[in-house]
């Protein structure tokens with residue numbers, strides 16, 4: 001048996017099966033966006049780490065070192081935001097081949113520092129090491145949250161409405177453009193105006209920290225996570241953690257005019273990007289229906305970010321289904337990102 005036979009999630013299940021937690025301080029261990037730990041102080045600690053590896057997540061040709069530095073901070077901030085928390089301190093481990101230009105590393109750190117300043121994060125340590133031929137950067141981020149504001153994947157309840165921030169699919173559409181520089185895009189207007197925006201969505205994701213704080217402080221939501229592997233597979237994670245099912249309506253999924261135009265120009269459905277493309281770093285959350293309008297308006301007013309209701313939580317037996325634009329209801333297959341399998 002090889003890793004590709006069990007995939008990323010099969011591997012995680014296997015590796016974490018016999019982990020015993022001896023400390024009653026661990027509120028949440030493996031299986032959510034972050035780990036949650038009780039402290040002597042009134043707040044919980046939130047712990048998360050995420051890595052970017054050359055050849056898997058990026059190539060030197062497609063992202064600048066400055067963007068790379070910003071991105072490694074952003075994807076970790078997104079996991080803290082996914083719980084409603086506030087990022088605080090970071091440790092950075094970086095592996096570098098010895099022929100790496102010093103200025104390249106300077107620029108990675110330029111991006112890391114810029115983004116840390118933006119999100120008020122202190123860089124307090126890390127590790128540098130020789131890597132034979134690939135660059136990797138792993139960021140370990142500590143955050144905090146008041147216990148009563150914490151939102152987990154496991155709190156969704158039947159009849160909750162399912163909401164998302166922003167648009168879905170821009171990042172994976174952008175990646176498709178980046179990976180296929182000679183792609184024939186018939187619409188010349190698309191070429192000029194939209195290409196940059198989609199590429200930007202992939203190269204410089206913007207974690208929804210402000211929005212997540214509004215959601216957490218409202219005390220309306222029952223569950224939340226960030227969409228990093230794609231809506232179809234991330235919704236399945238909320239359903240599994242909460243032991244519920246869900247229904248979503250394809251026509252309600254928010255897709256930008258840029259992704260619509262791009263999908264059309266290559267003869268694909270925009271929902272391929274919106275449902276199964278990863279790295280949007282938008283928030284996916286569930287909330288009782290009486291609070292839907294209030295939260296949508298509050299977030300729109302305070303951050304200008306659009307929030308869209310896309311479906312409803314059902315009981316477990318119902319499974320996870322999607323109503324297509326043609327009215328047909330089918331099980332929602334998950335084709336999101338899965339390391340070793342994808």
Ligand SMILES: [Mg+2]
Pocket residue numbers: 033078079082225226227228
């Ligand atoms: Mg996450």
